[in-house]
Amino acid sequence: QVQLVESGGGLVKPGGSLRLSCAASGFTFSDYYMSWIRQAPGKGLEWVSYISSSGSTIYYADSVKGRFTISRDNAKNSLYLQMNSLRAEDTAVYYCARDSYDSSGYYDGMDVWGQGTTVTVSS
Amino acid sequence: SYELTQPPSVSVSPGQTARITCSGDALPKQYAYWYQQKPGQAPVLVIYKDSERPSGIPERFSGSSSGTTVTLTISGVQAEDEADYYCQSADSSGALVFGGGTKLTVL
Numbered sequence: 001q002v003q004l005v006e007s008g009g010g011l012v013k014p015g016g017s018l019r020l021s022c023a024a025s026g027f028t029f030s031d032y033y034m035s036w037i038r039q040a041p042g043k044g045l046e047w048v049s050y051i052s053s054s055g056s057t058i059y060y061a062d063s064v065k066g067r068f069t070i071s072r073d074n075a076k077n078s079l080y081l082q083m084n085s086l087r088a089e090d091t092a093v094y095y096c097a098r099d100s101y102d103s104s105g106y107y108d109g110m111d112v113w114g115q116g117t118t119v120t121v122s123s
Numbered sequence: 124s125y126e127l128t129q130p131p132s133v134s135v136s137p138g139q140t141a142r143i144t145c146s147g148d149a150l151p152k153q154y155a156y157w158y159q160q161k162p163g164q165a166p167v168l169v170i171y172k173d174s175e176r177p178s179g180i181p182e183r184f185s186g187s188s189s190g191t192t193v194t195l196t197i198s199g200v201q202a203e204d205e206a207d208y209y210c211q212s213a214d215s216s217g218a219l220v221f222g223g224g225t226k227l228t229v230l
Contacts, residue, residue, distance in 0.1 A: 044209060045209050108175075109177075110211075113165040
């Protein structure tokens with residue numbers, strides 16, 4: 001079945017780094033754009049970043065630009081988020097999601113989500 | 124930065140119709156998407172491209188668009204529809220954005 005499984009979350013001190021992973025299965029990973037979305041405790045969803053199927057196109061939210069790096073390894077069916085210079089406000093559940101497009105190239109939304117991995121930034 | 128505005132909460136009785144709005148300046152030019160999130164669970168896509176419904180989503184969920192406002196309508200609300208609902212779209216640069224979310228309470 002189509003599945004996304006995040007890992008790599010944990011407790012890190014302010015200024016520290018963490019690398020999140022998202023393992024995809026049940027679909028042709030290399031055909032899809034992928035996104036990272038986060039949700040701070042008790043708050044709403046915040047889009048973080050997305051990467052094109054080949055990795056050639058990348059966008060970041062202003063809140064993480066210059067600190068986070070999204071990447072992918074299509075041979076390993078894996079998506080990554082390298083998070084540096086972490087701040088308390090980065091504390092959140094981080095989800096990876098599959099970005100779907102129709103045959104004409106129009107965006108069809110995030111149609112598959114993982115269960116999330118928790119990142120806590122605290123001293 | 125671009126923002127999508129949703130009401131914080133909407134309450135309806137079972138069997139009634141719930142309408143959740145989302146406003147944003149770019150919505151006349153960009154499609155909107157709606158996600159349902161129940162406590163402790165990942166979000167689920169319930170409407171895409173303003174009004175399309177993914178397979179497996181009940182017909183009582185529908186979407187519409189008018190100018191700078193899009194609306195998620197849930198007809199014949201059931202207790203299981205109680206959840207947080209988020210709209211999502213894109214700004215002119217291609218960056219994605221979520222609304223602040225609306226908590227739907229089924230009385």
